[in-house]
Amino acid sequence: MLIHKDMKMADVIHLNHHLLHVVNRFGIQLGFGEKTVESVCEQHEVSLAFFLEIVNTFHDSSYFPVDNMKEFKAGMLVEYLHRTHQYYMNFKIPEIEKHINDLCLDNSLEEEIKQLLSNFFQQYKFELTTHINKEEQRVYPYVLALENAIETGNNTDELIEKLKIFSIHDYEEDHDDVESKLFDLKNIIIKYIPTPKDSRILNVILHEIFELENDLNNHGHIEDQILVPIVEKMEKELTARIQKNVQE
Amino acid sequence: MISPTLQILIIEPSFLIREGLKTLLSQIGLAYRIEEFEFTVENIPKLIQKTNPKLVFLNPALLSDKEYFNRLEASLSEIIFIGLIPLEVPLNKQSQFDYLLNVFAPKAELIKSMESILSKSGILIPDNDSGTLSDRENDVLKLVALGLTNNEISEKLFISIHTVMTHRKNITRKLGIKTVSGLTVYAILNKLIKAEELKGTIDN
Ligand SMILES: [Fe+2]
Numbered sequence: 097m098l099i100h101k102d103m104k105m106a107d108v109i110h111l112n113h114h115l116l117h118v119v120n121r122f123g124i125q126l127g128f129g130e131k132t133v134e135s136v137c138e139q140h141e142v143s144l145a146f147f148l149e150i151v152n153t154f155h156d157s158s159y160f161p162v163d164n165m166k167e168f169k170a171g172m173l174v175e176y177l178h179r180t181h182q183y184y185m186n187f188k189i190p191e192i193e194k195h196i197n198d199l200c201l202d203n204s205l206e207e208e209i210k211q212l213l214s215n216f217f218q219q220y221k222f223e224l225t226t227h228i229n230k231e232e233q234r235v236y237p238y239v240l241a242l243e244n245a246i247e248t249g250n251n252t253d254e255l256i257e258k259l260k261i262f263s264i265h266d267y268e269e270d271h272d273d274v275e276s277k278l279f280d281l282k283n284i285i286i287k288y289i290p291t292p293k294d295s296r297i298l299n300v301i302l303h304e305i306f307e308l309e310n311d312l313n314n315h316g317h318i319e320d321q322i323l324v325p326i327v328e329k330m331e332k333e334l335t336a337r338i339q340k341n342v343q344e
Numbered sequence: 345m346i347s348p349t350l351q352i353l354i355i356e357p358s359f360l361i362r363e364g365l366k367t368l369l370s371q372i373g374l375a376y377r378i379e380e381f382e383f384t385v386e387n388i389p390k391l392i393q394k395t396n397p398k399l400v401f402l403n404p405a406l407l408s409d410k411e412y413f414n415r416l417e418a419s420l421s422e423i424i425f426i427g428l429i430p431l432e433v434p435l436n437k438q439s440q441f442d443y444l445l446n447v448f449a450p451k452a453e454l455i456k457s458m459e460s461i462l463s464k465s466g467i468l469i470p471d472n473d474s475g476t477l478s479d480r481e482n483d484v485l486k487l488v489a490l491g492l493t494n495n496e497i498s499e500k501l502f503i504s505i506h507t508v509m510t511h512r513k514n515i516t517r518k519l520g521i522k523t524v525s526g527l528t529v530y531a532i533l534n535k536l537i538k539a540e541e542l543k544g545t546i547d548n
Pocket residue numbers: 177181228231315319
């Protein structure tokens with residue numbers, strides 16, 4: 097089912113409660129009353145079209161972004177992606193870490209197994225952190241600089257140099273997936289870890305990993321399917337303008 | 345168990361049939377990526393090039409130019425074409441397909457035909473095969489877990505690199521573990537290797 101502007105925001109959460117985290121990333125919190133999606137967005141000064149695209153891609157992985165997505169402002173998108181990163185690093189990862197620590201206190205589980213599990217997760221955390229840092233420090237600033245240059249009409253020499261050596265295509269090429277290790281961790285827990293006396297903690301960890309994996313899939317999808325085309329369009333526009341300037 | 349990145353192409357004008365087909369595929373437990381198209385036989389070669397599918401579900405009513413399709417098929421013999429038949433289809437068109445699926449068949453029959461098509465074409469591997477690792481696969485797994493490269497494994501076990509890669513694919517498919525560090529955890533948990541062994545071998 098497609099989420100549309102006249103739906104009540106409360107019904108959106110009833111439809112899919114996982115969307116609550118997504119909605120939060122727009123600065124929108126619970127307590128919607130009877131307000132529609134449109135009026136909640138208005139109240140929070142959030143672009144309605146953008147909001148609908150994001151919740152719909154999250155809600156239905158086969159949903160295909162609308163044609164005019166290239167019109168979205170890159171800054172808006174980067175802000176959303178940045179908040180998603182924050183959600184992973186400040187909330188989701190520490191949450192899973194805490195549960196793994198709890199599991200490590202369980203005496204019914206062999207020391208070696210607990211070590212393996214927590215080392216594996218630490219490796220994963222490192223991988224994810226590296227991935228996110230690269231985007232936050234290299235890719236997103238580049239995107240914002242492009243947008244700024246297009247909006248203000250003046251491009252710095254620095255940006256012109258950058259355009260020569262880097263393009264969003266490079267990013268897309270080596271945009272590695274950060275889900276493989278999580279996928280493995282799921283199977284290791286489901287199939288191979290011996291059951292501890294209290295299996296509830298392991299259940300919770302598994303549940304959290306499923307959620308994180310799902311969220312990451314969507315995040316990567318937005319980066320590849322929405323961010324990349326927007327940036328490609330900006331690169332083209334700017335390159336054309338620079339060439340024109342050189343000719344004049 | 346199915347290969348994790350199975351690409352499926354559905355070319356069918358009816359939205360309801362496309363949706364139904366997807367539901368059917370997911371009930372069978374296929375992990376797939378689907379590309380859907382409503383029309384245009386003209387674009388099939390282009391679509392196929394772009395999506396590189398293993399399976400193509402195609403409505404024969406869209407098949408206007410027989411010769412064209414013949415040529416297409418000859419160059420794409422690895423792709424399995426499945427005709428979606430809503431009505432009587434002329435024999436000459438039927439023969440263009442590897443399999444046919446009657447969209448008016450009842451649910452149980454549809455699932456049965458779909459499963460039989462998928463296992464005949466080697467996509468759906470019966471579960472009894474995907475259970476435990478063979479001795480050779482265990483040997484390969486041990487070395488992978490210890491951090492050896494495909495090259496080193498091929499030398500050590502006197503098998504070709506191609507064979508090593510086939511074993512690795514099967515190991516991943518059976519265990520549902522893709523990364524080397526994941527396989528290492530598996531190997532230690534199942535006492536195939538000891539944690540202490542790890543360092544020594546990597547230094548070698
Ligand atoms: Fe990201």
